[in-house]
Amino acid sequence: MRHAVLGAGGVGGLIAAALAQDGQEVILVLRAETLEVYPGGIQLESQVVGDVDVDVPAVGRLDREVEVLWVAVKATQLEDALRTASPAVAGNALVIPLLNGVDHVSRLREVFGELVVPGAIRVESERVGPAHIVQTSPFAAIDLAPPPALRSRAVAVAGELQSAGLSCNVRDSEAEVLWGKLAVLAPFALATSSVQLPAAGVRADPVTSRLMLASMREVGEVAATQGVRLDPAIYEKALLNMPAGMRSSMQKDLAAGRALELEAISGPILRLGREHGIPTPATEELVRRVGAAQAL
Numbered sequence: 001m002r003h004a005v006l007g008a009g010g011v012g013g014l015i016a017a018a019l020a021q022d023g024q025e026v027i028l029v030l031r032a033e034t035l036e037v038y039p040g041g042i043q044l045e046s047q048v049v050g051d052v053d054v055d056v057p058a059v060g061r062l063d064r065e066v067e068v069l070w071v072a073v074k075a076t077q078l079e080d081a082l083r084t085a086s087p088a089v090a091g092n093a094l095v096i097p098l099l100n101g102v103d104h105v106s107r108l109r110e111v112f113g114e115l116v117v118p119g120a121i122r123v124e125s126e127r128v129g130p131a132h133i134v135q136t137s138p139f140a141a142i143d144l145a146p147p148p149a150l151r152s153r154a155v156a157v158a159g160e161l162q163s164a165g166l167s168c169n170v171r172d173s174e175a176e177v178l179w180g181k182l183a184v185l186a187p188f189a190l191a192t193s194s195v196q197l198p199a200a201g202v203r204a205d206p207v208t209s210r211l212m213l214a215s216m217r218e219v220g221e222v223a224a225t226q227g228v229r230l231d232p233a234i235y236e237k238a239l240l241n242m243p244a245g246m247r248s249s250m251q252k253d254l255a256a257g258r259a260l261e262l263e264a265i266s267g268p269i270l271r272l273g274r275e276h277g278i279p280t281p282a283t284e285e286l287v288r289r290v291g292a293a294q295a296l
Helices: 010-021 032-037 075-082 104-115 148-163 174-195 199-204 206-224 232-240 249-256 262-275 281-295
Strands: 002-006 025-029 041-046 050-055 068-071 094-097 119-122 125-129 132-135 141-144 167-170
Touching: 002 010, 010 025, 010 041, 010 050, 010 068, 010 125, 010 132, 010 148, 068 104, 075 104, 075 262, 094 104, 094 148, 104 148, 119 174, 141 148, 141 174, 148 167, 174 199, 174 206, 174 232, 174 249, 174 262, 174 281, 199 206, 206 232, 206 262, 206 281, 249 281, 262 281
Parallel strands: 002 025, 002 068, 041 132, 068 094, 141 167
Antiparallel strands: 041 050, 119 141, 125 132
């Protein structure tokens, strides 16, 4: 298939490099400042795919029809990214976002219509230099949740990802995919960012660990209002068994002074909690702590 990837950060770079080294046609769509220093290929160090050094062409604006358009930018960069990939150029491409949160799906459907296939990725991967990606988690798992009419095409995409060495499953419910990820992502990102420590540091701090697990349960209660039933025991186990050195992307952004995805990650939980009368004190406290750390 022909793939275009919006963004060459930890996630976009991983996807692009994995597919390209497996022989797929891939093009990166980069911001002007990133394109200026792009060396023409991606150097990937991955615990899952292995070490890859592969040429991948890049442009500042999508200039050809593709079959898959991956949206792998931060939520704070989405609107700028959308200006670089016109639906008229993308053609009949499947649009697969791997953003954090849930609100981006409706925005993408405003632009690309029913071609959007919501996705979620569980991974620790970051860009450490121009086109240099380091993926350190022992897993890189992708879930796709296509509308029924797009399922066969999504299955084909999943097959290409699996051939490239990445785990990918096609699920029936986009709400379960998005809220299932958020049930781990939000508590973990907020907790690690609030104390600026990796997973082991959070678990060693009784107060922060308690808030993290309480926040996870709050996410589950909010998810239930969206028709999603999450087993808290499964998500508690996931949080307590995160690799000791694992850090969240929000934690890394905070340390580097970059814009945080705080609204994208915590906003739906707090907003829907208020709308449905569900208290979310643990999530609110973690958000407050992250805001205080950001203000320093």
